[in-house]
Amino acid sequence: xxxxxxxxxxxxxxxxxxxxxxxxxxxxxxxxxxxxxxxxxxxxxxxxxxxxxxxxxxxxxxxxxxxxxxxxxxxxxxxxxxxxxxxxxxxxxxxxxxxxxxxxxxxxxxxxxxxxxxxxxxxxxxxxxxxxxxxxxxxxxxxxxxxxxxxxxxxxxxxxxxxxxxxxxxxxxxxxxxxxxxxxxxxxxxxxxxxxxxxxxxxxxxxxxxxxxxxxxxxxxxxxxxxxxxxxxxxxxxxxxxxxxxxxxxxxxxxxxxxxxxxxxxxxxxxxxxxxxxxxxxxxxxxxxxxxxxxxxxxxxxxxxxxxxxxxxxxxxxxxxxxxxxxxxxxxxxxxxxxxxxxxxxxxxxxxxxxxxxxxxxxxxxxxxxxxxxxxxxxxxxxxxxxxxxxxxxxxxxxxxxxxx
Numbered sequence: 496x497x498x499x500x501x502x503x504x505x506x507x508x509x510x511x512x513x514x515x516x517x518x519x520x521x522x523x524x525x526x527x528x529x530x531x532x533x534x535x536x537x538x539x540x541x542x543x544x545x546x547x548x549x550x551x552x553x554x555x556x557x558x559x560x561x562x563x564x565x566x567x568x569x570x571x572x573x574x575x576x577x578x579x580x581x582x583x584x585x586x587x588x589x590x591x592x593x594x595x596x597x598x599x600x601x602x603x604x605x606x607x608x609x610x611x612x613x614x615x616x617x618x619x620x621x622x623x624x625x626x627x628x629x630x631x632x633x634x635x636x637x638x639x640x641x642x643x644x645x646x647x648x649x650x651x652x653x654x655x656x657x658x659x660x661x662x663x664x665x666x667x668x669x670x671x672x673x674x675x676x677x678x679x680x681x682x683x684x685x686x687x688x689x690x691x692x693x694x695x696x697x698x699x700x701x702x703x704x705x706x707x708x709x710x711x712x713x714x715x716x717x718x719x720x721x722x723x724x725x726x727x728x729x730x731x732x733x734x735x736x737x738x739x740x741x742x743x744x745x746x747x748x749x750x751x752x753x754x755x756x757x758x759x760x761x762x763x764x765x766x767x768x769x770x771x772x773x774x775x776x777x778x779x780x781x782x783x784x785x786x787x788x789x790x791x792x793x794x795x796x797x798x799x800x801x802x803x804x805x806x807x808x809x810x811x812x813x814x815x816x817x818x819x820x821x822x823x824x825x826x827x828x829x830x831x832x833x834x835x836x837x838x839x840x841x842x843x844x845x846x847x848x849x850x851x852x853x854x855x856x857x858x859x860x861x862x863x864x865x866x867x868x869x870x871x872x873x874x875x876x877x878x879x880x881x882x883x884x885x886x887x888x889x890x891x892x893x894x895x896x897x898x899x900x
Contacts, residue, residue: 523625549597551597606807650810664700680706696719706724706732730754740770764786
């Protein structure tokens with residue numbers, strides 16, 4: 496068994512393709528059932544991470560399975576097989592290092608951004624709840640989270656980071672001279688939407704209206720709570736909206752060109768900024784064709800100047816070194832543990848077949864492996880497993896096995 500992963504991200508695949516390759520709340524359970532049925536025990540544990548910039552599947556399974564799991568996942572999602580050409584596949588220590596880089600923000604579109612850490616942990620928890628994250632895989636994830644924290648706290652990759660929410664605010668300030676005077680409508684009530692609301696409000700933009708599929712009360716800060724309006728009121732709200740931020744889970748755009756054109760007729764072509772943080776997209780790309788409508792998608796965010804990039808890039812080198820060193824130690828510890836586990840299983844079957852007198856004889860020997868060979872016919876696999884252990888380790892395992900009887 497080994498750690499493996501495959502995926503696509505903003506470096507390998509354009510948005511129009513990424514938005515078709517997504518595993519989120521809408522299909523996580525179905526995906527779990529699909530993997531469990533298709534691979535029938537070959538995959539011990541797994542989880543999927545989908546954000547605005549990537550979809551990656553991490554799993555602990557028999558070696559060299561990433562290719563077939565990727566192909567079957569593409570079939571499950573109904574994507575074109577051509578997306579496989581844009582994918583990347585990693586295993587072992589490289590997979591662990593990548594996991595740490597993703598969780599720490601080192602592999603993000605905005606270097607050092609903070610939101611990915613929470614998204615990573617949320618994705619893991621979703622699959623923990625589905626009971627497909629456990630054992631060694633759970634330990635690897637816990638170590639990756641710990642390493643990601645260290646990368647952020649022991650280096651300065653997060654110095655004045657521009658999160659997606661920060662980039663949204665930057666765009667607003669570039670387009671409006673007095674953003675605090677503009678009416679904002681945020682569509683969605685998830686982590687990304689709330690992040691934008693918090694960032695806007697703390698920077699003086701307080702004319703905020705929130706819309707969601709279901710009515711919710713959003714705790715934005717100690718001084719602000721927002722009751723969301725129903726999605727059915729979107730068309731009316733857009734008419735008086737100057738800044739529209741969309742971040743809602745939907746397979747197809749919910750804001751079309753016709754809806755925006757109708758709003759412009761009633762608002763007498765007053766400019767409107769539209770920020771689409773959805774993947775799949777929430778706003779039709781044809782909205783760009785409307786005069787005075789300024790549409791920014793996640794893909795456009797990459798073109799926004801990243802403040803402090805030089806400083807964070809320098810710190811990123813330190814963070815990569817830290818991750819490589821800590822990941823190597825984790826990999827070594829896991830390897831040692833797996834080797835011991837195999838030896839323990841081999842020794843358990845042997846001890847169960849021996850008399851108490853034979854076990855006592857082995858326990859008193861200076862060379863317990865040689866004594867076992869004299870008493871019991873070992874298979875090649877059993878001999879190979881036990882040969883990796885010191886005499887002290889073998890005696891310790893025998894005591895564990897006997898006490899567990």
